[in-house]
Amino acid sequence: MTEQPSISLNDGRSMPQIGLGTYQIPDEDTAGVVQAAIDAGYRAVDTAAIYGNEAGTGAGVRARDETIFVTSKLWRDDFGYDAALKGFEKSFDRLGLDWVDLYLLHWPFVEETRFVETWKALVRLREEGRVKSIGVSNFTMDHLERIIHDTGVVPAVNQIELHPSFQQVELRAYHDENHIVTTSWSPLGQGAALADPAITAIAAKHGKTPAQVVLRWHIEAGLTVIPKTTNPARLAENFAIFDFALDADDERAIAALDRRDGRIGPDPTTFAG
Template sequence: MPEPDRTVTLNDGRAMPRLGFGVYQVEEARAPEIVGVAIRAGYRSIDTAAIYGNEAGIGRAIRDAEVARADLFVTTKLWNDHHGYDAAQAGLDESLDRLGLDHVDLYLIHWPCPGQGRFVETWKGLIALRESGKVRSIGVSNFTPALLDRIVGETGIVPAVNQIELHPRFQQEALRAAHTRHGIVTESWSPLGRGHGLADPILAAIAKAHGRTPAQIVLRWHLQNGLVAIPKTATPARIAENIAVFDFALSDDEMARIATLDRPDGRTGPDPDRFG
């Protein structure tokens, strides 16, 4: 099988790296060092969020990098306390101030918070932000098919990305099908399932056959499924290991075996219909 493209074209025509570096739970003080390691290892996509509390550290890493800003794809996310049209504008300005940037490449609504009932208004705020030039692409995170239908139906604007929990034990096939219908790129958060299931015998056998680690097998599975993945680790050896997945391929049989690992109780994070 040929190597999957290292980038995917979003529905707005912009290119996004298929493998990025997640910084959830990376401490502010360590962020410049850890993100610096990731950039030197070859990552060009950095995924942060207002709630992570490390945007200033990410910004410092970007300024210190021996890579041009134009060659980096920076994502951040709007937190639940900034839902609403005007609040979304303020939320981005606060993030840009912490990052020390004049724009981000992708801005996401972190959680729909359907109980607040303001996600459509918030989405309209992101549309305006894209038109302002402060954001290149806009998307959502943790949106269900019904919520996607709602924002598209009321605004006519389709998110470029929906970032969702997705890993072999929680494969989200129905939601991925909804993304395909809309032309939305699926981005996997917690692509390694927070480590749960990496010791599964199926993954261990496939890893042994390829001389790879189970984590590399899972990340390759994401790529061959056409997904964007953002693994997070603060260990330099694993940072390098996680990006070394473009020089081998899983067979159709191996992909099918991994597909059997999906389970109804595989979710590790909150339920989007109830959270926030």
């Protein structure tokens, strides 16, 4: 089994570079998918309260005697200091595990005025040892500046939409400057990247699939990545990316795919939840 590298976090811990994303996997199917991913070598899994599959995620982890890095996220319904503490407890109970490695604010939510006090609740959860690391998801530089300025606590992770058509170069540079790990969601651009001629040409050159090329690009960029699939063969394919490397020509070709209008998911500056 190939061991994947890990990324150091600003709180002294680390996380595996590749994990299983569980968005839109029904709860009743999630345990089996998580078990298959662990069997394929994955050592990280990503869920969220709004996904409705924290119970299945926890069941899948418990079914395997392995140390798995578990991430979950707090939804808008539980924003606010006291509400966030209770929201975490609900997620913790649904997971049914003795630990949560990383807990994130899922979105800043446009017109939401409570994300700073909600962040303070996550800081408390970390200080009390209820969660090991804390971070955010879909935060812009302005959102990050606000919580860092108001609390003095820098998130360990910001999980954002990131793929070859939407590479978020400026935000990633800010993350690097502030020692925030970038996690890419929709790393394959919901499949759009896999048909791009530049990607297919690189795949043919290396004898790899387009998905493997794109995921390898994320890894070599120092990102963490959470591709989602329920197909056991694809689980294995997505993990088999540690036996080749992209060259400078490959990197230039992928860099040229970036577009300002490449976003597929919601815009954090307008998304209301």
